[in-house]
Amino acid sequence: MLGGGSFTLFHVRGIRISVDWSWFLIFFFLILTMSQRFGETLGESSTAAAPFALAVASAVGFFGSIVLHELGHAFAALRKGIGISSIQLWIFGGVARMDRESDSPATEFEVAVAGPLVTLAIVILASAIGTAAAGVGEFGHALRVGLEFHTAAGVSGIVSMLAWLAAINAFVLVFNLLPAFPMDGGRIARSFIWWRTGNRNLATRYAANLGRVFAYLFIGAGLLLLASGDIFSGVWLALIGMVINGGARGAAMQTALTDRIGDVLVADVMDREPVTIPGEISVEKALDEYFLRYRWPWFPVVDAAHGFLGLLERDRADEVPEVSRASSSVSDLVDHDRALFIRDDTPLDSLLNNQNLRRLGALMAVDADGRLSGVITVEQVGRALRDAAAASN
Numbered sequence: 001m002l003g004g005g006s007f008t009l010f011h012v013r014g015i016r017i018s019v020d021w022s023w024f025l026i027f028f029f030l031i032l033t034m035s036q037r038f039g040e041t042l043g044e045s046s047t048a049a050a051p052f053a054l055a056v057a058s059a060v061g062f063f064g065s066i067v068l069h070e071l072g073h074a075f076a077a078l079r080k081g082i083g084i085s086s087i088q089l090w091i092f093g094g095v096a097r098m099d100r101e102s103d104s105p106a107t108e109f110e111v112a113v114a115g116p117l118v119t120l121a122i123v124i125l126a127s128a129i130g131t132a133a134a135g136v137g138e139f140g141h142a143l144r145v146g147l148e149f150h151t152a153a154g155v156s157g158i159v160s161m162l163a164w165l166a167a168i169n170a171f172v173l174v175f176n177l178l179p180a181f182p183m184d185g186g187r188i189a190r191s192f193i194w195w196r197t198g199n200r201n202l203a204t205r206y207a208a209n210l211g212r213v214f215a216y217l218f219i220g221a222g223l224l225l226l227a228s229g230d231i232f233s234g235v236w237l238a239l240i241g242m243v244i245n246g247g248a249r250g251a252a253m254q255t256a257l258t259d260r261i262g263d264v265l266v267a268d269v270m271d272r273e274p275v276t277i278p279g280e281i282s283v284e285k286a287l288d289e290y291f292l293r294y295r296w297p298w299f300p301v302v303d304a305a306h307g308f309l310g311l312l313e314r315d316r317a318d319e320v321p322e323v324s325r326a327s328s329s330v331s332d333l334v335d336h337d338r339a340l341f342i343r344d345d346t347p348l349d350s351l352l353n354n355q356n357l358r359r360l361g362a363l364m365a366v367d368a369d370g371r372l373s374g375v376i377t378v379e380q381v382g383r384a385l386r387d388a389a390a391a392s393n
């Protein structure tokens with residue numbers, strides 16, 4: 001459901017922030033309903049300039065809050081060495097795509113709780129600014145107006161917008177903290193069970209079951225809302241229930257798989273003698289003797305002691321002007337991105353969701369001293385999974 005077209009909005013510290021086509025639906029719907037509401041609050045037509053400007057500002061403020069929430073997760077993950085490929089907004093909020101799963105309950109907890117903490121900070125900030133601008137009484141009034149859909153309440157537009165932002169983020173906070181895995185609250189619950197039992201798969205199964213219970217509750221509540229005439233909220237809640245159910249089911253199914261390959265390490269299945277390019281040779285030589293000969297899109301580059309220097313992609317080598325190929329060294333061109341290599345004692349199951357493994361088709365494996373010990377391919381991971389599945393039948 002996340003596939004299809006996505007549009008890049010901007011980058012934050014190398015993280016691509018993009019929107020899915022479904023996001024435009026919710027964005028325009030929000031502007032439409034909010035200009036109506038601001039029109040009523042200000043006693044103006046909803047097509048007048050002020051209600052429309054406030055509606056656009058509210059929608060931008062709301063999605064800005066969601067991006068900040070996801071960046072909270074993203075920065076917590078990056079601090080723990082988990083790469084973030086992108087943050088995508090879609091009809092149900094935001095998703096920060098991580099290159100791999102957490103490797104400890106503490107990491108899982110910190111990454112899961114970071115988003116809600118950012119949202120809490122936004123609620124406090126919006127309330128503080130609103131209260132400072134209008135006083136406690138009027139801000140409280142604006143909040144009640146916002147929540148009860150009163151009309152012509154006589155509060156200023158900006159205060160009314162701040163009240164709405166505080167209220168909607170408070171809703172996002174509470175909703176996200178429900179233990180409905182894979183939502184944040186469910187991830188926090190999983191981290192606790194994982195911490196208490198020391199068993200990640202068991203924790204995931206418990207959290208996923210709880211997530212599915214919530215999913216059915218959301219679907220049921222959505223249908224009730226739908227029956228009572230609240231079509232938008234009903235459909236939205238029922239669909240979110242279905243998305244949660246799908247995510248929880250997928251996670252539970254994956255634990256069945258990882259149970260079987262629980263003690264297989266990368267070193268057990270990798271190719272131990274990959275073709276490597278010595279870092280000291282020239283780009284010209286690398287093109288002639290490696291890229292043209294083997295026709296592979298990339299090679300690992302190593303130094304004399306077989307220390308891993310990085311990855312050389314064919315495109316990078318091709319970009320070097322022909323006149324300087326003989327004089328430029330391969331080691332200056334390598335990509336030493338942390339996400340391209342892993343320790344060879346990493347459990348194989350932690351690679352199942354690895355985005356770089358999918359993109360490149362392989363990852364470099366290094367030993368404890370940083371020497372290249374092998375290359376692990378998607379095919380090898382797939383074969384190990386099939387063997388494990390066959391062995392357990």
Ligand SMILES: [Zn+2]
Pocket residue numbers: 069070073115116176184
């Ligand atoms: Zn979150």
